[in-house]
Amino acid sequence: MDSKHNEDCSNCSSRKPPNVLVSDPSYEGRLSVPAENYSLQITSLRMEDTGTYKAQIITAPRIIDRHFLLRVFKQVPEPTILCDSVTCVPETCNYNLSCTVRDGKEQVTYGWTRPAGGAVVSIGPILTISQGPRDAHLAVTCTAQNPVSHSSTTASAKDLCAAPTSAPASSLSYCHVKGLILLLVLGALSARIIVVHVLPSRDQRRD
Known part of the structure; x- marks a missing residue:
């Protein structure tokens, strides 16, 4: 996974290979500035790389200081759908379901859809639905996502919640x-x- 920042070099007289000086030894071998686009590139990202970075760009006759905010996210694991409660009356059951991921919860958002038509059922980790005998076997899909990845799980409310x-x-x-x-x-x-x-x-x- 790479983090890139493109610099405008339209005023550069020539594209010479840049000299990169890294003040933090933990970034040795992981930071580079390709000559073809003069972008700042960090490879082999880790969670502890999250933070604000300062780059000093020296181009004659001036020196430019730039600050960059880097955020690193984990791959979203497969979410788990749980049955919080179920209440049934003649011909109808009301299901309360919740969707969670075990880790990597930073900035994770949730959405519910029906696999058949892909229609959005609800936004958020909690879903409340009512189902009758004809649609009791219909499944719902919970999708958890963050800015870099997403993952989904599909389940039937009736299978998750044992009706009394x-x-x-x-x-x-x-x-x-x-x-x-x-x-x-x-x-x-x-x-x-x-x-x-x-x-x-x-x-x-x-x-």
């Missing part, structure tokens, strides 16, 4: 479980009564 089961199904399941527990308790009590009555009779026969 309906009330009738839950009541029926609860009744079945309650009935099984009651049968087990009655069975245990019956077995205990039989043991209590049989054991004394055996003891009497031994006597």
Whole structure:
């Protein structure tokens, strides 16, 4: 990744190879000024290279001081879509989704689209959508980007958020479980009564 600044050399009498003096030893071998365009070029950028730089350009008969602001950004990693909450009523579910990246969050912006048509759904890390039975399987795409890169993730809201089961199904399941527990308790009590009555009779026969 390079950072370039082009200098206007229309008044230069000739294009001689420039002499570059680097005051910071950490930039030795990484800073150059190509003769063909006299641009300031820094290679092998690192995050700690972010900052303000001063360049002194000496061209007879004058000396020009220039300041440059350099910002270095990481490649945006693949974002993660999470389900924050879901509420369902008959025929409709409301989903709240959030999109995040694990690092490199400096100046990261987020946007949501539908993969089918590419239409923008929302801007920002939070998405709130309502879906019915017919479109419950539709997916959404979250794109995270900074000034130099972007990355996307696509997911289905229904797959991320497990919708609660309906009330009738839950009541029926609860009744079945309650009935099984009651049968087990009655069975245990019956077995205990039989043991209590049989054991004394055996003891009497031994006597």
